[in-house]
Amino acid sequence: MQPAFVPPDVSLDAGELDESCFDQSLNYTTFHVAGLVPGLSYALTVGLESDGNMVALSTRTFAVGSVLLPGVDGRLSVADALEAGAQLHNARDRAAASRVYRYVLDIFPDHPQAQHLLGLALYQDGEPRQALHYLQRAVQANQTEENFHNALGICLKSLGRADEAIRHYRRALELNPMLAQASINLGDAMQSQGKWEEALKEYSKVARTPMHLLERHTEVEKAEHLAKDATGRMCELIRVTDGWYHADRCLNEALERWPDEAVFHNDRGNLLANAGQFETALDEYQRSADLGLLIGKVLKASKPAAVGHSIANSFFCYYCYS
Structure with missing residues (x-):
């Protein structure tokens, strides 16, 4: 294979072609070539031999796509x-x-x-x-x-x-099937239509997938964020469908897995404050504040009754909206 056309602004010093063996399957032949120079046109000549004699010869040209950026x-x-x-x-x-x-x-x-x-x-x-x-x-x-x-x-x-x-x-x-973000998005869409069980199924699928499996399909840091994201949504949906007691169990399990996750401490503080357990809620806010979450510092500075009033009938799930 040789260059057929070289634009005046293109240098051939970029490297040599590396042509490797082709793969042949049925009537299709695939050639593997590395080192193609953007902007060049190449001519590819293929011959067909039979019993040592050349019986056919075919030449094709193709151009390598290129872009000139300002x-x-x-x-x-x-x-x-x-x-x-x-x-x-x-x-x-x-x-x-x-x-x-x-x-x-x-x-x-x-x-x-x-x-x-x-x-x-x-x-x-x-x-x-x-x-x-x-x-x-x-x-x-x-x-x-x-x-x-x-x-x-x-x-x-x-x-x-x-x-x-x-x-x-x-x-x-x-x-x-391991595209975790699509599962979370599907759960959100199902929840928007009031299909709680289907939404919970999607959140749970991601939240309970072993971390090493998630990490195979995405970056390590992103995999952990996706797992926390799905867990936060799962706990919030459990609060809506099954009540605060089951949501508290969900958040406790999340904190066993991620004991230093400030967001889950804050979410549990909100949940407990809504249930009237203000002192325990303040402990959770203190923990989230110690871990650097600003909202935990604000709520910790409030009086217990004020905390309960400020978040009455609300449960803020940070990961659900981040």
């Missing part, structure tokens, strides 16, 4: 351009990230990952209707990417289209 020297592959956008996105510079995604879409308008990322950025900027267009296009372009379905479900639910959101959450979980 302020960046040289061409970037589409993957590298999207990675640059994602880094800006993760740094909360969504405006700059969106510009990168739009540059990619200007050249490759049907690129599903660029559509997905731009849709996420728009949704996070409070533009769910604009986001919906791109998130739907991403799913249409790639029906087998679970994260695309999950993101589309989030957007649909925010627009009041819970039934459609549920279908996409379920599809995400069909594709990847």
